Amino acid sequence: MTRLGILISGRGSNLRALLEAAARGELGAEAAVVVSNVAAAPGLAHAAAFGVPQVTVPHDGLAREEHEGAVLRVLSEHGVGLLCLAGYMRLLSGAFVRRLPGRILNVHPSLLPAFPGRDAVRQAWSHGVKVTGATVHIVDETLDGGPIILQEAVPVLDTDGVDELAARTLAAEHRVYPRAVRLLASGRVRLEGRRVRAEAPCR
Numbered sequence: 001m002t003r004l005g006i007l008i009s010g011r012g013s014n015l016r017a018l019l020e021a022a023a024r025g026e027l028g029a030e031a032a033v034v035v036s037n038v039a040a041a042p043g044l045a046h047a048a049a050f051g052v053p054q055v056t057v058p059h060d061g062l063a064r065e066e067h068e069g070a071v072l073r074v075l076s077e078h079g080v081g082l083l084c085l086a087g088y089m090r091l092l093s094g095a096f097v098r099r100l101p102g103r104i105l106n107v108h109p110s111l112l113p114a115f116p117g118r119d120a121v122r123q124a125w126s127h128g129v130k131v132t133g134a135t136v137h138i139v140d141e142t143l144d145g146g147p148i149i150l151q152e153a154v155p156v157l158d159t160d161g162v163d164e165l166a167a168r169t170l171a172a173e174h175r176v177y178p179r180a181v182r183l184l185a186s187g188r189v190r191l192e193g194r195r196v197r198a199e200a201p202c203r
């Protein structure tokens with residue numbers, strides 16, 4: 001079974017959604033290790049609750065290559081074949097991405113390519129779009145620009161403030177991320193240019 005690594009920096013609600021799906025047998029992958037660059041990340045509690053090994057690799061005082069090298073060693077020690085970024089607040093270098101080509105996923109709170117980068121929900125709300133959503137994509141060397149695996153649309157209501165929209169968007173992330181992992185882990189995915197095609201529908 002595909003062994004999943006999950007990188008976090010903070011709250012870890014997407015991590016929790018992935019671990020819950022794995023526990024229900026819906027992920028087609030087993031959680032092998034959770035890595036945080038922040039020792040106090042609240043999300044580490046979810047790893048503990050699900051009995052998944054957790055490792056903190058602090059980045060303070062380390063050059064990026066040194067930190068990424070340490071993270072890669074942990075992933076390799078745990079036999080990770082698929083890596084999920086779940087609120088991981090550091091950009092990965094091209095050298096890191098090339099070590100796991102097409103095997104690093106990220107979830108983003110907008111319908112990419114709209115509103116990449118930080119504060120995506122606020123960007124969408126401020127822009128006044130009527131539909132936004134959640135995107136899971138393959139990580140490449142661009143910021144939030146890699147091939148899109150799955151998206152879920154989220155309506156923007158006239159009564160929404162940023163907080164209401166953020167909550168609705170996060171709930172969509174929690175649904176779409178496990179589905180995307182299951183799809184990738186199943187091996188039923190073909191990459192054609194930057195188009196990700198599933199060989200059979202994924203529900």
Ligand code: GRF
Binds near residue numbers: 013043086107170173
């Ligand atoms: C999510 O909105 C994710 O898309 C973004 O950061 C947030 C992390 O939330 N990259 P959580 O830590 O998974 O709760």
